[in-house]
Amino acid sequence: MNKLEQARIIIDDVDQQIAELFKKRMHAVMDVLSHKIENHLPVLDSIREAQMIEKNLSRFNDDSLKAYYESFLKSILDISKAYQEDHYE
Numbered sequence: 628m629n630k631l632e633q634a635r636i637i638i639d640d641v642d643q644q645i646a647e648l649f650k651k652r653m654h655a656v657m658d659v660l661s662h663k664i665e666n667h668l669p670v671l672d673s674i675r676e677a678q679m680i681e682k683n684l685s686r687f688n689d690d691s692l693k694a695y696y697e698s699f700l701k702s703i704l705d706i707s708k709a710y711q712e713d714h715y716e
């Protein structure tokens with residue numbers, strides 16, 4: 628197996644793990660949404676988002692990837708809010 632094939636096997640494996648973690652996270656997001664609906668709270672919680680980004684960046688130890696990781700986290704937050712907005716009833 629050459630290097631390209633090896634790298635793509637790793638990528639496919641990581642993508643599979645991300646899919647499982649994505650489902651796990653979104654199911655927890657749904658539980659948060661239920662609480663928000665019951666308590667008439669908005670989807671957006673800016674303080675929680677700032678804490679989430681800060682906490683994750685502070686323990687991320689690869690400076691060359693940090694800015695990209697921050698974008699990744701912000702994308703997750705956007706997806707999470709879109710999903711919640713779609714299910715807010």
Ligand SMILES: C=C(O[C@@H]1C=C(C(=O)O)C=C[C@H]1O)C(=O)O
Binds near residue numbers: 671676
């Ligand atoms: C899931 C929540 O809703 C939103 C999405 C967040 C997330 O996906 O981490 C965090 C804050 C909120 O803007 C939450 O309030 O915890």
